Amino acid sequence: MSTNGDGGFSADDMMAVAASRRLADGTVCFVGIGLPSLAANLARRTHAPDCVLVYESGPIGAKPTKLPLSIGDGELADTADAVVSVPEMFAYWLQGNRIDVGFLGAAQIDRHGNLNSTVIGDYDHPKVRLPGGGGAPEIATGVRDVFVMLRQTPRAFVERLDFTTSVGDRVRVVVTNLGILEPQDGELTLVAVHPGVEVDDVQAATGWDLRIAQNVKVTEPPSDTELAALRSLDPKVLV
Amino acid sequence: MIVPLSDAIRDLVRDGDTVALEGFTQLIPHAAGHELARQGKRELTLVRMTPDVIYDQLIGIGCARKLVFSWGGNPGVGSLHRLRDAVERGWPSKLEIEEHSHAGMAAAYAAGASNLPFGVLRGYSGDLPAHTRVETVICPFTGETLAAVQSIRPDVGIIHAQQADRRGNVQLWGILGVQKETVLAAARAIVTVEEIVDELEPRPGAIVLPSWVLDAVSLVPGGAHPSYAQGYSDRDNDFYVAWDAISRDRDLFRAWMQRHVLDTADVVEYRASLETRVTSA
Numbered sequence: 147m148s149t150n151g152d153g154g155f156s157a158d159d160m161m162a163v164a165a166s167r168r169l170a171d172g173t174v175c176f177v178g179i180g181l182p183s184l185a186a187n188l189a190r191r192t193h194a195p196d197c198v199l200v201y202e203s204g205p206i207g208a209k210p211t212k213l214p215l216s217i218g219d220g221e222l223a224d225t226a227d228a229v230v231s232v233p234e235m236f237a238y239w240l241q242g243n244r245i246d247v248g249f250l251g252a253a254q255i256d257r258h259g260n261l262n263s264t265v266i267g268d269y270d271h272p273k274v275r276l277p278g279g280g281g282a283p284e285i286a287t288g289v290r291d292v293f294v295m296l297r298q299t300p301r302a303f304v305e306r307l308d309f310t311t312s313v314g315d316r317v318r319v320v321v322t323n324l325g326i327l328e329p330q331d332g333e334l335t336l337v338a339v340h341p342g343v344e345v346d347d348v349q350a351a352t353g354w355d356l357r358i359a360q361n362v363k364v365t366e367p368p369s370d371t372e373l374a375a376l377r378s379l380d381p382k383v384l385v
Numbered sequence: 386m387i388v389p390l391s392d393a394i395r396d397l398v399r400d401g402d403t404v405a406l407e408g409f410t411q412l413i414p415h416a417a418g419h420e421l422a423r424q425g426k427r428e429l430t431l432v433r434m435t436p437d438v439i440y441d442q443l444i445g446i447g448c449a450r451k452l453v454f455s456w457g458g459n460p461g462v463g464s465l466h467r468l469r470d471a472v473e474r475g476w477p478s479k480l481e482i483e484e485h486s487h488a489g490m491a492a493a494y495a496a497g498a499s500n501l502p503f504g505v506l507r508g509y510s511g512d513l514p515a516h517t518r519v520e521t522v523i524c525p526f527t528g529e530t531l532a533a534v535q536s537i538r539p540d541v542g543i544i545h546a547q548q549a550d551r552r553g554n555v556q557l558w559g560i561l562g563v564q565k566e567t568v569l570a571a572a573r574a575i576v577t578v579e580e581i582v583d584e585l586e587p588r589p590g591a592i593v594l595p596s597w598v599l600d601a602v603s604l605v606p607g608g609a610h611p612s613y614a615q616g617y618s619d620r621d622n623d624f625y626v627a628w629d630a631i632s633r634d635r636d637l638f639r640a641w642m643q644r645h646v647l648d649t650a651d652v653v654e655y656r657a658s659l660e661t662r663v664t665s666a
Binding site: 179180202203204205214216217218222223228229230232236240241260269270274275277279280282283284309310 | 435484491510513
């Protein structure tokens with residue numbers, strides 16, 4: 147999946163770094179596994195040491211030393227400030243408005259930031275049965291800001307979702323392997339491209355007529371500090 | 386009270402029952418699931434937030450009629466291929482599904498434990514309500530529209546825990562999931578444990594389930610594998626990764642289940658059998 151750029155970093159590295167930069171220090175962050183977990187842990191190891199990582203399995207304030215494979219790896223509980231039950235996590239902490247940022251991924255996204263992680267094809271006769279929503283439907287409506295991380299392809303960035311797993315009302319940013327999109331007037335708009343990526347590349351990877359900002363910025367490449375922190379997290383377990 | 390696992394499953398689980406084996410990443414009662422397969426339990430309605438490898442196995446071997454769940458993947462790896470095969474192609478038989486969100490299922494378990502008919506939450510935006518059992522209620526105080534989920538009241542709740550004492554009081558700690566709710570919502574409850582001790586020593590963040598809310602406690606060290614029990618074992622992440630290839634192929638899956646589950650008597654033989662793993666059908 148990853149392609150190495152000139153500066154010794156992959157598109158996935160850039161994606162993780164770009165997402166981590168959006169997390170302000172002290173942010174309470176609901177983290178999914180994979181790229182979001184990498185981005186959040188990277189933030190905690192660089193500019194946001196007091197970022198609070200919350201995993202849906204129960205750990206609040208987890209400080210893993212390496213990237214966990216699952217959201218329930220033992221190290222998350224061992225290093226957490228508190229471990230709560232799953233009903234408490236969703237009722238008191240998520241629904242209780244205690245979480246600032248929630249990361250979501252998906253198989254499909256539309257121009258409004260609605261996400262599908264449930265099914266490709268018809269629900270009752272699916273072409274591909276995906277894992278399903280899990281925490282996503284309530285994360286999407288229960289956190290202040292939703293950050294989406296998704297590799298950009300025409301199959302993922304679609305005109306019309308096969309299924310709406312979660313709604314896009316609170317999506318503030320979509321970080322992809324090609325660039326960064328933000329909603330403007332209710333529609334995802336390309337605001338930055340990563341180094342080496344052209345606006346046309348992003349349009350070609352999008353299944354709708356992509357709205358482009360007036361001044362598309364170029365993402366600052368990962369710094370040595372960011373790359374060193376990223377490598378120390380052992381991202382080879384990424385899926 | 387403290388009985389062999391095979392007796393507990395034989396006496397407390399009937400064909401056609403609604404059975405919830407819970408454990409959120411940690412403490413997944415795999416050994417109890419394997420015993421359901423060995424005893425050939427059929428037509429079960431299986432309830433679990435995250436079906437995980439254990440329900441992939443039970444679905445693929447033909448124990449399930451229906452699945453109630455909220456996230457059906459192999460954590461950190463990808464798909465549950467036996468679940469997908471059942472849903473997409475009806476193999477080995479048609480599987481009815483009732484799908485929820487995590488928040489919805491957690492609320493439904495808590496309502497079950499509270500002896501309430503339904504749980505209430507803000508949730509279920511998107512398309513899922515058109516395909517599952519969720520209703521809305523109007524708050525009588527504020528007029529707010531909220532989602533209502535029917536309580537989960539399993540015939541049998543099964544969990545794995547770290548310790549029991551000799552009277553059958555159970556203690557578990559670490560990631561707690563919905564195990565307490567599962568036991569208290571169920572008509573009958575079975576707990577497998579890593580260890581039986583003279584006295585339960587208090588642990589930070591632990592929960593204790595008194596013996597009188599349980600029907601059977603069974604000593605099954607390593608009974609969570611490939612899941613884990615904090616303080617006793619680590620999650621076997623390599624197993625979860627390896628399961629992807631095993632479960633992709635129907636014949637390889639069946640050969641694997643035959644050798645490691647159906648042809649083994651208990652968790653000790655299961656663990657020993659994994660020294661020489663089935664890698665082809």
